[in-house]
Amino acid sequence: MAPVLPSTVVAPAPTAGQRRSRTGYVLLFPGMTWLAVFFAIPFVTLFLTSLQTPVPGKSGRYRFGLEFGNYATALAEYWPAFLRSFIYAGIATALALLISYPLAYFIAFRSGRWRGLMLVLVIAPSFASFLLRTYAWKTILADESPITTFLNSLHVLPDGRILNTSIAVIAGLTYNFLPFMVLPLYAALEKIDPRLIEAANDLYASPATSFRKVTWPLSMPGVVAGTLLTFIPAAGDYINAELLGSTKDRMVGNAIQTNFIEFRDYPTASALSFVLMAAILVLVFTYIRRAGTEELF
């Protein structure tokens, strides 16, 4: 028996921990490959493209370069579009939160046997194409639609119309990304043990206080996830501004699209994409630090 023990120690037979980590790598492999091929490599080429310099006399031809000036040009020309993107996306996110929270709360605590149906109803619009849904809003907000006519009779619309104004763009963004707000909120609220709220009430907390001290903090992961899932795509969106906005509502996504397709100015388009990505990263990190929800990551 004596020689057996040392041989087991030196043998390369994996311990449970090693085996688990190897399984981990195997499981990670498809995802990491996907990430490398479809994110990391394009990311590098996109960055290289953003530094390219034009070939003289050839429209739409670029060669390798280190033209950091592309970034300066892109920012100098398009900072209003960036600003507009973040303002529109910010307002849309706030509105989506205001609309979604009560809805998610209701589904989580009060919907009873209708819960499944209500969740399906939240997701149902996503079954239709994003493009078609946005297009439908053109009809909903048309000049002679009931909504516009009603608001005009109250004289609250500055231009006398909704379609092709910033109001329409923000409304479209709010609507299109609403499910991304509702679902994380619902998931967070649904996990809250109702007995905690009951306990708060038993301890003479008013409904407002029990919400502020119990429900809201416990739903925070949902709030953070929901706002991120809404804000990030909304800031980069260009379909809503394209279809529902006017020439004065162009967002940074439109600027990227125009540079890419119309101007064939790939370096500027790439530089804009990069700045957008960086700006969103900075905003998101600042936000997460302030919101302080470590359990998310």
Add this chain to the structure above:
Amino acid sequence: MTKEPTKAAQDIAGLVRSSLSRRRVLQAAGVGGVALVAAACGTGGDDEAGASVAPSAAAAQDASDADKVANWSNWPLYIDSDDASGQRPSLEAFQAANGISVAYTEDVNDNNEFYAKVRTQLEQGQDIGRDLVVLTDWMAALWIENGYAQKLDKAIIPNSSNLIPKLQGVSFDPSRDYSLPWQSGFGALGWNKAKLKEATGTDTMNSLDQLFDPGLKGRITVLSEMRDTMGIIMAWQGADPSNFTEDQFNTAIEALTQQIDSGQIRQVTGNDYAGALESGDVIAVIGWSGDMIQLGADFGVALPETGGTLWTDNMLIPALAAHKKNAELIMNYYYDPKVAAEVAAYVQYISPVEGAQEAMALVDPALADNQWIFPSAETLASSFVFMTLTPEQDTAYQRAFQKAIGN
């Protein structure tokens, strides 16, 4: 078996063209995927390829005789089609007569978008898998200039002599060695008759002064196609869009900016305007003739008295196309006046084929007199072809235009 998908594809194309937007929306849908992929893979190694592209396009070994097929890319709803069966009668007849099977794809929705899709392959000297493509003048010019289009063998296309004189000598292809027109159309004024009457008291329109009438504030749109919008504005200001100076262009940009800032122009769009005109949100537009005619009798269309744009979409054979001869046989077939009449009767755009009008008269005399399909010399005189721009001019003017329209 092939009927059903074709029909479905046509329905979708029809939906897109009529209620969405042929150019803008598909472009929007395409840009995310196509353009990003192109961005990611496309621009890396084009140094060498770019420098080595010869002015004349490379030809591949022509497999036409052995391989009786041809791949044709065209715009949606741009050929005669039987709405019930989804078949394309003229194309069916060609296939039956020549034993060539044509894969007809409606995948050109926007010049720039289509170019973005095939640019990488063209630059790297690869076959783009298409034997015949249809592109608008200025894009065709870019292809010819870069050596992406093959020289046509006119011996196989004897009918090319039927090309109408007005389109024979174009600046980008003076003797039509590389291109043959498919259809032409006008950039023109279009309006909703009832709404215009309500707003301004008349249901006709013939000038930009009327378009810029304060009574139509926020109820007009102009095209996002720089050449159509700027051409028509320059003509209105008294410049010649076929031969203008930078100052004249800038003056027109100022006028456009002023109309946008004042809120007169509601939006700058592609085909989107058709839906907006129908819903009544928009009363009048600078739009495209064929689209306006397809909207029906409640809508008016006219060339501005100062002139409208005349553009042409051209058939080209891409470099390294594997079935060049088959593509040339297709060109020859569609330059037969009878066939040209058949196509024009359906698509309602201008036929470039001499004799198509006479052929049409035998079938449908009313259509033979239609000024939008067979414009008289007088109509053509009140239209102009936009000046050919150098790449530098093109970039500068596009930028100025896009800046004015909010990009």
